[in-house]
Each structure stands twice: as structure tokens, then as C-alpha cells.
Amino acid sequence: MTGTPRELLGPGGLVLDVRGRPGPAALRFETAEDGRRTVLRQRERTVLLGGLTGQGCCHDLRLHRLDGYRSPLPPIASSRMRSAADWVHQYARRLERSDATPLDDGRWLLARRTWFEPGVWSADLVRDWPAGLLELYCGGGWHGVLPLRRLSPPDAARVKAYRKHVRDGTLAPVLLWWVPFLDGWLILDGHDRAVAALAEDRTPDCVVLTRLPDEDAWRREAEQPAEGHRRHSARFTGTERQRTALEEGYGAVLAGLPYEPSAVRTWPLTGGTPAWEVLARAAMFQFPGD
Structure with missing residues (x-):
């Protein structure tokens, strides 16, 4: 997908008008049981399983993530980070060329974000792996950040290199995907960069990918x-x-109104709840202590 029509929104923002990708997207949510059972797939690989527990309006979402998630962006060289790139446009071009993204037909906003509510990158950052628990509060959600791979320790070699970029003000932003039914963000790219920023007591600079409503x-x-x-x-x-x-x-x-977040498209899970249970049993066999 190249040459996607763009709407420029000034410094730090643009809208991609994606066409020719009717879906399912390469990175997509599949659901069963009226959304109580969720699978996140990247192509045919399962990278996340989720199941709602509880009754009424207040639920917990129990998660299990699996190894194998692949970033939709190619690695960013250290020299590139020092070049004062327009990261929103850079990420847009890289997403256009990638075959591992959430993009399907529709309008998608890419925008810089440097401020988050208190707790988003601390109490509500899911650091545990592979399991996780999201408390979806009544009338709202969870409002945190969910990694799609295991976070590296702050003293890992790559994280140390990124920490110097943090101190120099040259670290490339983390790429997040806003998922309204979670009221939170998934990390698409930049897991180690996020760890580096947090290790330096900084809130990670981000570019957020958000699905927007169609014109109709x-x-x-x-x-x-x-x-x-x-x-x-x-x-x-x-x-x-x-x-x-x-x-x-x-x-x-x-x-x-044209720039309000829209619901993320979900697709029916082939085989429904029984298929989800098969995936869950396989995951529990892989991680019996989870």
C-alpha cells in the first residue's frame, strides 16, 4: 500500500485514507461470545488471548500473550534518530509499506502525543508477562498501556543505548495503537524505547495510531x-x-466530529468459543503456572 491519500493536520498529525484493504487486517482482533472472548492475531499467529470475567457493567479482562509478535516498523538506526526526523510522516510511510499492521479500509489518524494522564505509564502499564489483568471499570475502561512482547530489563544493552538517546533528546517515539474497547493503548513498536524513557524518569514520547469514523x-x-x-x-x-x-x-x-476515535473493527473468530478454548488450553499447556 503506497501513495495513500493524506490529510495534513499541521505539525504532529495526519490522517491516512486507507483504500484497497477491505480486511481482515494483518493485525486484527477476532471475537466470540458477543465479545467476551478475544483473540489478537498477526496474520495467522495468535499473539494475545483475552476473556472477560464478572457480571453486570464491571468486568475484568484476563489476558495471555504469546511470543512471536512482530513490529510493523523496520528497526530505526541510531543515526536516523539523531536526524530530527518528522516521525509522524516517517511512521506513516513505514506503515504503508508494512504487511503486519492494523490498517484496513478507512481513515486512520497518526498524531504525536507527549502527555498522558497520571498512572498510564506507571500503575496501568502491564509489566507482567505473559499474563495480565485489566480492570474495565463501569462507564469507562482501563486506560493503560499493554506491551505485545516481554519488556526488556532497564540494564539490557539495547535499552542502555536508547537511554543515552533519551538524555540527548533524540529518542524516536513509541508507536501506540488506541483500542477504544479497552480504553487503552497497545505498543506496536518501541518496547525497548519505552523502557529506556521510563528508566530515565521520562514519559515516553509517542505517535498514536487511531481509527477515525468514516464520513457517513x-x-x-x-x-x-x-x-x-x-x-x-x-x-x-x-x-x-x-x-x-x-x-x-x-x-x-x-x-x-471527523477526528473522534472510532471503534476498532473486529472479526468473528472462526469456530467461536470452542476454538477460543482450544487456543487457551494450548497456551496454558505452554505456561502451566499462568
Whole structure:
């Protein structure tokens, strides 16, 4: 996939309009039992199993990850990191050429992110391997970071090299994938770079990949605020300054709709729950203490 149409959003952001990839994507979620059983596959390799436990609106998601995940980006040379690259555009080009990404038809945002809420990279970073437990709170989610491979220790040779880049301000950003049904991020590329930043008491600089709504979807979403705005404007009796503020607020709402995160596409797991249970038994046999 090359020459993908792009919408530039100023420094640190762009939208890829992916076409010709109807799916399933190479890196994709497959689900069974109304989403209570989840598999993340990269091509045909299972890299994550998830199962919801609990009743009502509050669930825990028990995870088991397997070795074999492959980054969709090629390795980034140390000399390249020192070249002040436009990482959003660099990552976009590399994702276009990769055959191991979540990209399928639709609009995808790539944007720099350098600030995260407290706890995202500490308490809610899943450091355990291979198992993990995500507490999906009622009315929200988990809001943390999930690695797709085992994290290296801070004194590993590659991490030490990256720590110098952190101190020099030249470390390439970590590539994350925003997954709304988890209310959290998966690390697609840069596991060791994340460890290096954290070892230097820094929040990792990131580029976040987010699926956006298609045009038809966000235009449907705009119908309700548009109708409310028409009704409110018809009976508005405030000052001209208040009307200006009303119009500006309405305009901001509409302008943001095309860039709100959209649900990640999931695909039915062939064989349903029995197939998931076979995968789970095989994983437990591999890691009997999990």
C-alpha cells in the first residue's frame, strides 16, 4: 500500500485514507461470545488471548500473550534518530509499506502525543508477562498501556543505548495503537524505547495510531447537534456576543466530529468459543503456572 491519500493536520498529525484493504487486517482482533472472548492475531499467529470475567457493567479482562509478535516498523538506526526526523510522516510511510499492521479500509489518524494522564505509564502499564489483568471499570475502561512482547530489563544493552538517546533528546517515539474497547493503548513498536524513557524518569514520547469514523458515520453523528442547534437558535434571545459564542461552540463541535476515535473493527473468530478454548488450553499447556 503506497501513495495513500493524506490529510495534513499541521505539525504532529495526519490522517491516512486507507483504500484497497477491505480486511481482515494483518493485525486484527477476532471475537466470540458477543465479545467476551478475544483473540489478537498477526496474520495467522495468535499473539494475545483475552476473556472477560464478572457480571453486570464491571468486568475484568484476563489476558495471555504469546511470543512471536512482530513490529510493523523496520528497526530505526541510531543515526536516523539523531536526524530530527518528522516521525509522524516517517511512521506513516513505514506503515504503508508494512504487511503486519492494523490498517484496513478507512481513515486512520497518526498524531504525536507527549502527555498522558497520571498512572498510564506507571500503575496501568502491564509489566507482567505473559499474563495480565485489566480492570474495565463501569462507564469507562482501563486506560493503560499493554506491551505485545516481554519488556526488556532497564540494564539490557539495547535499552542502555536508547537511554543515552533519551538524555540527548533524540529518542524516536513509541508507536501506540488506541483500542477504544479497552480504553487503552497497545505498543506496536518501541518496547525497548519505552523502557529506556521510563528508566530515565521520562514519559515516553509517542505517535498514536487511531481509527477515525468514516464520513457517513460522522455526518450521521452530526445530525443530532445540528437539530439541537437549529432549535436553540430559533428561540435564542441573548446578546450578539452570546450568539457569537454559541456559533463558535457549535462550530467547534462539528469540526471535531471527523477526528473522534472510532471503534476498532473486529472479526468473528472462526469456530467461536470452542476454538477460543482450544487456543487457551494450548497456551496454558505452554505456561502451566499462568
